[in-house]
Amino acid sequence: MYRTHTCGELRKEHLGKSVTLAGWVQGIRDLGNLVFIDLRDRYGMTQLFFDKSSPLAERAKQLGREYVLQVTGFVRERSSKNPQLETGDVEMLVEKLTVLNESKTPPFTIEDVTDGGDDLRMKYRYLDLRRAVVSKNLLHRHRVAQSVREYMDGQGFADVETPFLIKSTPEGARDFVVPSRLNQGQFYALPQSPQTFKQLLMVGGFDRYYQITRCFRDEDLRADRQPEFTQIDCEMAFVEQEDVLQMFEGMVKHVFKKVRGIDLKDFPRMSYTDCLKYYGNDKPDLRFEMRLVELNNLVGGKSFKAFDEAEYVVGIVAENCSEYTRKQTDELTDWVKRPQIGSNGLVFIRCGADGSYKSSVDKYYSADDLKKIAEHCKAQVGDLILILSGGLAKTRRAAGELRLEMGTRLGLRNVEDYKPLWVLDFPLLEWDEEDKRWNAMHHPFTSWKKEDNELINTNPGAVRANAYDVVINGVELSSGSIRIHNRAQQEKMFSLLGLTEEQANYKFGFILNAFEYGAPPHGGIAFGFDRFCSIVISNLDYIRDFIAFPKNNSGRDMMLDAPSDIDARLKKELGL
């Protein structure tokens, strides 16, 4: 072993002891007579002291940042202590110095706040990982994984590994494929999730399964999407929806308690329909209220064309904002007109401190009209009402976005605050306008509510799924469902999705067959683990900070420079 202690370990209790440390040079202070070096490792930092009388002082001055040293010496009390540092009471009087490796000057500073841009830090990721702000995220990630396993193991779930070289599926357009050398012209696919395998494990009697495993999706990349991502994948047999909700609410609570010391209260529940109605999307941030209020009945018939012709008119109340300047309201109007939001404009009602009501459409609405609207919105004196109008779906979405933006601007999205929620009763299907067909909203293995059995033939869009999501602070952490476990029902589902019987059998014969041999009722859930870590640890939704070697937005690994060309010989062997 190159050391007796780590760089984060020495305290007053070690005074007078001879110890050996190994680590990286964080910085050198050359005070002429004295030389100080801060030596760093994963565990912390220790000050090294070289006396002018020591022949080592001259050598110390010649070292550079990020050199790797092994030093032996005595622990002594510092003359000027550093209370910021855990080892700040002591320093090492160095008696022996070995340079284990040299270092070129790093392309950016290895500090919490660095001068390196994203691309540079991605290319030299191994140096970026030396920064404590980066490494602590990954060390915390391990802690999250541990506490997930602790809970799942304790509940009798078996961690079973499922294969990575599988068969291309109907969501195949997003599959990464792997050409087979032994079966030229054929391909494996990488799993988008272990969905069918965990269901087969239930058919196989495993009863309770989980796995923290990698999944792959070849999407046109958006910001903060990774082609490979990690999932906490879970399944249970002989359960109903309520059992799954209880089990995994328990898991989330356990992780927050263990990793952050936070006691989450019982999760409220809300239907998908109510989420859309009150928050404009299916993953509401409940850290603040500011609900969407439908105003159609109050604003019509006043000759204001924009509202009269709108399918949907909706208001939100920004508390204590009645004194917004014209500049501020104009800026908000511009904000909702951006293509990402796509609204025509914003109408404002100011609920004045003097009890007056003023709006940007006073021409059409009397003070009394405005008062009625304000009362309906439960706006108080001093509040500002923001009103959007247009087509239902689009305007709802826009109002939801505006609500989040106002929440941010008003400081209502507190990073200390966690508001989890179960979203329930999702639709089974959603209409694909482009391909003119139904898609599964969750996935094709999700069952539907018995009560909606009739609708499946008459009005498939209205059928509700036995599906559920955990949402925290506006971020979807997981999504799950009670599955179909019967061949006829699964075939019905495939046919709704436009698969011919032949296609269904070719792609999913194995699971259709499995359902004929005593498949138990079962259901499960999957958590996006990268996102889960990001939320638990930082309460921010930025997964790249929680991945050791992430890819950029074009799916490239900047450090490896991958993807890349491959050997011509290999290509030939693969028949490509």
Next chain:
Amino acid sequence: MYRTHTCGELRKEHLGKSVTLAGWVQGIRDLGNLVFIDLRDRYGMTQLFFDKSSPLAERAKQLGREYVLQVTGFVRERSSKNPQLETGDVEMLVEKLTVLNESKTPPFTIEDVTDGGDDLRMKYRYLDLRRAVVSKNLLHRHRVAQSVREYMDGQGFADVETPFLIKSTPEGARDFVVPSRLNQGQFYALPQSPQTFKQLLMVGGFDRYYQITRCFRDEDLRADRQPEFTQIDCEMAFVEQEDVLQMFEGMVKHVFKKVRGIDLKDFPRMSYTDCLKYYGNDKPDLRFEMRLVELNNLVGGKSFKAFDEAEYVVGIVAENCSEYTRKQTDELTDWVKRPQIGSNGLVFIRCGADGSYKSSVDKYYSADDLKKIAEHCKAQVGDLILILSGGLAKTRRAAGELRLEMGTRLGLRNVEDYKPLWVLDFPLLEWDEEDKRWNAMHHPFTSWKKEDNELINTNPGAVRANAYDVVINGVELSSGSIRIHNRAQQEKMFSLLGLTEEQANYKFGFILNAFEYGAPPHGGIAFGFDRFCSIVISNLDYIRDFIAFPKNNSGRDMMLDAPSDIDARLKKELGL
């Protein structure tokens, strides 16, 4: 929840209670007046009782094997107890019966000893998994993973996930590749191991890393090789070989203790050279002695051409086998002549109970000659000496195989017995006769012994690596090394392996660069996890039994029928 208890849970203490179970019909016994059903789940089996007076008795008779039932009833004492079964004191008097799912007759019996062949069981793996002998292996595998994590977590190792979509490497001929859609014509590769990433984590200061992760190798398949396999992958910084040996000997001991209750003694150590010399291979089974004894000096000059002309003559002693019949010795001679072994023949010396020595080559060797040989081999009265001759490498290998075969025949390879061993001082390089170049024996990142620094230029084949394997009972469980952490040394190694500077930079620029920014000394090890489980749990080297969804010897998943064709559209998008 569909049940109040599992099928393995009910005991006398539950007598008189009303309980609900769910599970699979293992069997039905229709005694006319009475009907018994054995209901099975992952946890055990419970006997259900239907009285003739109950209208359910008739329904029960109609059920089939593997039907999924939910039953409610009272726990009562059995009239005839079954001490083989943990629930054998009780049964359930069924009052309510729901068929949760029906089942076709399974294609093989769901019993520990089944009538299904390999192919059939692979195709219906979800049914095979219902057999307790199969599922218990996977549940034990989870236990092994848990105890590995327990130890590694306790030692401060960080579990860091490394990427699966990486860059093709020089051992590229064995890479599975993944065509990129966003970067047409380019490919990712799937990792054969996270080797370079774990080294970069050390450069990044992670200090102690581990991961239980999937690896991929596109080999021409042999029996019991899988294209995807799991590895316990570990790395440490600021360590020397001895530190790594201590740490991972501790890990293996911990797992055996936790999973099997076995206290392993300290592992003996043996050099690669001695392994070959005494056991004929580099992974000796030490459950029995029967060492190889070189006989060249004793057998020469007696006009026996086969020995005179042989580069190597070697004997092993089979205890108490002097009375082997002619049929037995002929059979052994045939065994060593098989092409897999490839020897010319066997010479026997019988050490008779009467103190006599008789051999199959008495024409050339006197009783006194034979006695000297026997003494040299430390053969006792009643033993049989088996002698092989020929070229050194081939004959050693053959003698090693014969030793194992005799060990098996003589019952010396006890399945209760575990004999671990560290094999040390492997050669750095091995000569590739086909391609006329050096290959890395371990991998290209392995460092060599300082003492052999001179040899690297004069006699590379004699250079010893800082490499080490854990072997148990003749099975290689892991392999590791102290790595190179210096650019010049790594370049030297690549050049020895025949990579041009350009090739080295193209394929490994990232790690060569990393070594210039303060790479610490580091080393590690990787355990084949499938094999580790197989040895820990069953003391047999048959990994397929420990994989939930294995592939067959042609790399096919028989259940999914993968690899397979893919969508023409997807193919086109990938530019294939």
